[in-house]
Amino acid sequence: xxxRLTVILRWLVLGAAVCTPPALLGLVAGGRxxxxxxxxxxxxxxxxxxxxSEQVVFNFHATSDELPPGxxxxxxxxxxxxxxxxxxxxGLHIFPDPSPLAVLARNPGSQGTLLVSQGAVSTLGERDLRxxxxxxxxxxxxxxxxxxxxxxxxxxxxxxxxxxxxLRFLQPEVGPQESAGANRLSLxxxxxxxLLVLYPFIRFTLRIGGASxxxxxxxxxxxxxxxxxxxxxxxxxxxxxxxxxR
Numbered sequence: 001x002x003x004r005l006t007v008i009l010r011w012l013v014l015g016a017a018v019c020t021p022p023a024l025l026g027l028v029a030g031g032r033x034x035x036x037x038x039x040x041x042x043x044x045x046x047x048x049x050x051x052x053s054e055q056v057v058f059n060f061h062a063t064s065d066e067l068p069p070g071x072x073x074x075x076x077x078x079x080x081x082x083x084x085x086x087x088x089x090x091g092l093h094i095f096p097d098p099s100p101l102a103v104l105a106r107n108p109g110s111q112g113t114l115l116v117s118q119g120a121v122s123t124l125g126e127r128d129l130r131x132x133x134x135x136x137x138x139x140x141x142x143x144x145x146x147x148x149x150x151x152x153x154x155x156x157x158x159x160x161x162x163x164x165x166x167l168r169f170l171q172p173e174v175g176p177q178e179s180a181g182a183n184r185l186s187l188x189x190x191x192x193x194x195l196l197v198l199y200p201f202i203r204f205t206l207r208i209g210g211a212s213x214x215x216x217x218x219x220x221x222x223x224x225x226x227x228x229x230x231x232x233x234x235x236x237x238x239x240x241x242x243x244x245x246r
Contacts, residue, residue: 014150019038019046049154058115071116101116104149105145105242
């Protein structure tokens with residue numbers, strides 16, 4: 001119960017953070033009506049992002065709809081074990097990455113999506129793979145997942161807009177993994193100004209959504225703990241709190 005209240009409070013804080021700037025701009029431009037229109041615009045933007053964030057994560061990983069026969073059978077067994085009918089099961093897809101990873105993503109009201117890396121399929125044994133899938137199926141239904149998915153997409157968008165060299169210099173786990181200018185810090189004034197505006201929002205969104213991150217570790221039976229930041233390579237660190245590294 002307390003955890004659900006915490007998630008609701010975080011949604012309210014995120015909503016206030018998104019709606020306040022346009023509301024203030026509307027207040028300056030058009031008084032009370034302008035503030036109301038600005039707040040409604042912020043709510044509309046947040047709602048739209050929340051409803052497409054799962055698809056954004058899906059598209060970002062360049063997933064494949066074709067499942068290896070063994071993985072499909074393992075997933076069917078996991079669904080039977082968890083007592084989940086196929087029509088209510090999260091979607092399962094493969095994405096190209098040599099690291100053994102799984103990714104959780106879910107919009108509010110959806111069944112969710114599980115993305116499993118090719119590295120997980122090729123390196124994990126049958127038992128470990130089922131443990132990973134079971135952990136994903138159980139956790140994708142948790143109330144924090146839609147919030148984590150939305151904040152991951154927000155942080156991803158903001159980090160793409162920020163100057164990469166400055167971002168990597170100040171916070172390596174937030175900036176893009178690969179940057180052509182990573183070995184030389186760009187000291188342009190406009191880059192510094194963009195960073196001053198965007199960096200606090202990036203840290204804020206990661207803080208709101210990343211505190212409930214989980215990881216699946218060990219061999220045999222899965223062991224889960226909160227607050228874990230994966231040390232394996234991920235496709236973008238802004239999405240790290242959606243990953244379940246193995």
